[in-house]
Amino acid sequence: MRCCASSSSDPASCSWRVSVRKESSVRERRWPLTVASAANDNTPVVTATSVVKTFGGLRAVDVEKLEIRRNKITALIGPNGAGKTTFFNLLTGFDKVDSGTITLDGQVITGKPPHQLAGMGMVRTFQLTKVLSKLSTIENMKLGALHQRGEKFWSALVPGSWTKQEREVEARADAILQRFNLTHMRDEYAGTMSGGQRKLLEMARALMTDPRVVMLDEPMAGVNPALAQSLLELIKALPGEGRTVIFVEHNMDVVQEISDWVVVMAEGRIIAEGTPAEIKSNKAVVDAYLGAHHGEDLSQVELS
Incomplete structure (x- = not known):
């Protein structure tokens, strides 16, 4: 029996191929754009073209063209009813467009469900956090890791096939928790966390996927001043890691x-x-949604 499918029967050659396959199967997924190369890439990471969404007779979203800059922090703002939350849901796969095209790094993602987008490098958080209260903080973190072999039935029956990866996932989770100053909550139930700590946990868990695009839905909502600045600093650091941030605020x-x-x-x-x-x-922005506040400093008005 031949040791590999190629025409070569050289054992050394075959051994090399097997080792490469084995290494690639366990290696943590990394996106092809490194921090250094992405920093010099001016192409948009996300685009939306002719995107329309209607509810009954109401056209909630009608976006002709939007390009999200790579490795930048982009804010999406507007008054109540502006369509920003609906548009956010369309971009992240939580709602389907009626027409139009959305791309991620040139690849069409229109209609793809959220779990597929997470596997492609786009993740999001929510205004109301989605942590699992009855699981510990570290367990919540480990749920965010992609491609875990222990999730598959037959692999789960063979501990040797997934225990090493499990340790690597836990080590990555611990490192991120330390960065987010949540190590002291590691083994506590997530349900015991404050609202601000849950925001931190949700963002930390999103980073377990090693994303290239991080979508944040009102990240500061419900966060007390003691944690607010820490969260802002964590968000500001993401572009330096080769990540693009889009947030509603x-x-x-x-x-x-x-x-x-x-x-x-x-x-x-x-x-x-x-x-x-x-x-x-x-002036168009001021006229659009400041209304009675026209003439006031925008920074003194909390938009809603």
Whole structure:
């Protein structure tokens, strides 16, 4: 019997092929764009073209064109009913578009479910956290890791096939918990955490997938001032790791502090884009959703 499928029967050659296959099967997945190469890549990481979503007779989203800059922090803002949450759900696969195209690094992802997008490098958090209260913090973290062999029935029956990977996953989880200053909560039930700590845990768990795009839905909602600055610093650090951040936020102080680019929606459409300073002085933006606050400093008005 031949040792490999190629025409070569050289044992050394065959052994090399087997070792490469084995190594690639256990190696942690990394995206092809490294921090260094991505930093010099000006191509958009996410695009939305002619994206439409209607509910009955209401056109909730009607976005002609949006390009999300790679390795930048982009804020999505607008008044209640602007369509930003619906648009966010369309981008992340939690709702389906009626028409239009969404891409991730040039690959069409329109209609793909959230778990597939997570496997492709796009993850999100929620305004209302989705931690599992009856599991410990470390158990919540380990759930976020991709491609765990112990999840498969036959592999689970052979501990030797997954125990090493389990240790590696736990070590990665511990490292991220330390970074998020949650080590002291490692073995506590997630249900005992404060609202701010749950926000930290959800973001930390998202990083277990080693994502290239991190989508945050109102990350500062419900976070007390003691944790708010820590969370902001963690978010600001993500682009330096080769990650793109898109977030929905109402507080303009937060938007101005951490955003590189701001996208403004009103009535389902994008009405303006620019730097925080440009958006702050944009009359169309002020007219669109400040209403009675017209003439006030945007930073003094919490958008809703």
